[in-house]
Amino acid sequence: MKDFGRSDDPRVQAQLDRLAALSLPQGRLGLETMRALMERLGNPHRSLPPVFHVAGTNGKGSTCAFLRAMLEAEGYRVHVTTSPHLVRYNERIRIAGELISDEALAELLEEVLDAGSDLAPSFFEVTVAAAFLAFSRTPADACVVEVGLGGRFDATNVLEAEALAACGIASLGIDHERFLLVPEDGVPQEPIARIAFEKAGIAKPGVPLVTLDYATAPSKAVIDQAMTAGARPALRGLDWHSAADEGGLHYSDRHGSLNLPQPGMPGPHQPINAALAVAMLRHQQLVSVSPESMASGLGSASWPARLHRLEQGPLTGAREVWLDGGHNPNAAAMLAAHFQGQKLHLVIGMIEGKDPQGFVETLGAIPLSTTVVPVPTHEWFGADAFCPVATFADDVPAALDALPDDGVPVLIAGSLYLAGEVLRLNDELPD
Known part of the structure; x- marks a missing residue:
C-alpha cells in the first residue's frame, strides 16, 4: 500500500522516494524500533507542549479537528499530526498552526531517515518521529496527536505520561482486522472488545482517559486497560454527559454544565465527536480553554473529506x-x-x-x-x-x-x- 504521496518539490520528493521503500516487516509488533529511533533523535517526544492523544475507529480525526479549533480559538499555538494525508504529505505535520513547509519537511525527513537507516523503521514510524522532532523545536502551547492504527503498538504511543494532557477514544468499530485481531494470549476474545483493548493501550499513569459510552464488553476492556495503566478513566454516561438537539450541544460533568452551539461540521455523529473533544479539555488541567473559545471552535472546525x-x-x-x-x-x-x-x-x-x-x-x-x-x-x-x-x-x-x-x-x-x-x-x- 503506497500512501507516501508526491511532491512538486524535488527535495521533498527525494525523501518521499526513500519513505516509499520502507514497509512494516511482516509480523513485527511493538514500540522497540520507535523508541530506538527516538533515542537517536534526542527523545523529542519528551520535549513537547501538553499533548492531547486521540484514538478510535471512526471520529478520531474529527475529534482532533475540534480540539485544534477550540485551542486555537483560545489563542494558543497548536502543533498537530494526523493521518493519512489527502493530497500532500505536508498535511500530516502542522507546526504552530501552519502546514510544514517543503524546505523544512525535506530537511526533517532526511534527518530522521538518516538516523534510522539501520533500524528498518516503517513509513509511519518515520512520519511520527519527524512530527515529534519538528514539534520539539518550535514553541507552542499544545499538541494534538492522532493515533494511526490501533493504539497499543501505534508509533505515537511512545508518548509518556509526562507529556500528556489527556487521552481520548472516539467511536469503536471493526476495522483493520488483520492487524488488530491477531491471535494473542491474555487479550479479550470478542472482536469489538479486542478493538477496545487495543485503542485503550494509549492509557498512561495519572492521565485522563476520556471515552464515549460503549457496550458492556468493550467498556470493560477500556476500564481494565485504564486500571492496569493507572490512568484516570472518564466515561460518557458516567463521568460526563452530552446531548444534542436543535438548541445546541448540551454538556455536563462534575465541573458543571455547558450549553454550546451545534458543531459546524455536518453529520449526526459530529456532536458526539465534539463532546468528546470538550470532555478531553474539561478533564485535564494543563491547558485552560474558556466556554467561549469552545463555542467558537466548535463552529469553525473543519475536516476535509468528511461529509x-x-x-x-x-x-x-x-x-x-x-x-x-x-x-x-x-x-x-x-x-x-x-x-x-x-x-x-x-x-x-x-x-x-x-x-x-x-x-x-x-x-x-x-x-x-x-x-x-x-x-x-x-x-x-x-x-x-x-x-x-x-x-x-x-x-x-x-x-x-x-x-x-x-x-x-x-x-x-x-x-x-x-x-x-x-x-x-x-x-x-x-x-
Whole structure:
C-alpha cells in the first residue's frame, strides 16, 4: 500500500522516494524500533507542549479537528499530526498552526531517515518521529496527536505520561482486522472488545482517559486497560454527559454544565465527536480553554473529506457532490443517517482488506446507482464485490460523466486515498 504521496518539490520528493521503500516487516509488533529511533533523535517526544492523544475507529480525526479549533480559538499555538494525508504529505505535520513547509519537511525527513537507516523503521514510524522532532523545536502551547492504527503498538504511543494532557477514544468499530485481531494470549476474545483493548493501550499513569459510552464488553476492556495503566478513566454516561438537539450541544460533568452551539461540521455523529473533544479539555488541567473559545471552535472546525460538500470546480461542474472518506460499516451507518430519505448516486472505491458489501448494505436504499472506481496506487475491489447492480468506471471523472443529468446529488466514498484524489482533481487542496 503506497500512501507516501508526491511532491512538486524535488527535495521533498527525494525523501518521499526513500519513505516509499520502507514497509512494516511482516509480523513485527511493538514500540522497540520507535523508541530506538527516538533515542537517536534526542527523545523529542519528551520535549513537547501538553499533548492531547486521540484514538478510535471512526471520529478520531474529527475529534482532533475540534480540539485544534477550540485551542486555537483560545489563542494558543497548536502543533498537530494526523493521518493519512489527502493530497500532500505536508498535511500530516502542522507546526504552530501552519502546514510544514517543503524546505523544512525535506530537511526533517532526511534527518530522521538518516538516523534510522539501520533500524528498518516503517513509513509511519518515520512520519511520527519527524512530527515529534519538528514539534520539539518550535514553541507552542499544545499538541494534538492522532493515533494511526490501533493504539497499543501505534508509533505515537511512545508518548509518556509526562507529556500528556489527556487521552481520548472516539467511536469503536471493526476495522483493520488483520492487524488488530491477531491471535494473542491474555487479550479479550470478542472482536469489538479486542478493538477496545487495543485503542485503550494509549492509557498512561495519572492521565485522563476520556471515552464515549460503549457496550458492556468493550467498556470493560477500556476500564481494565485504564486500571492496569493507572490512568484516570472518564466515561460518557458516567463521568460526563452530552446531548444534542436543535438548541445546541448540551454538556455536563462534575465541573458543571455547558450549553454550546451545534458543531459546524455536518453529520449526526459530529456532536458526539465534539463532546468528546470538550470532555478531553474539561478533564485535564494543563491547558485552560474558556466556554467561549469552545463555542467558537466548535463552529469553525473543519475536516476535509468528511461529509464535505465539494465546491463547484473542474471535477464537479454545477452538480451537487459530497465527499466522505468513510470505508467501514460504521461510517456507512453515519452516512445513511445523514442522508436519510434522500436518493444519491454513489461513486465508490475501496482498498483491499475492507468490507465493500457490508458498507453498501449498511447504506441501504439510499444509492440510486452505484459506480465503482479504482483507488489510485492501491489494490482495490471490483464492482462485483459491492452489489449485483454496481457498474465500473475507469476513474471518478468517467463515473461522473456517465451519470444522468437528473439533479440527483452524488456521494463519493469508500477511501480517504480516493478522497485525496478527488480533492486534487477539483482543485481543493487542504490547508
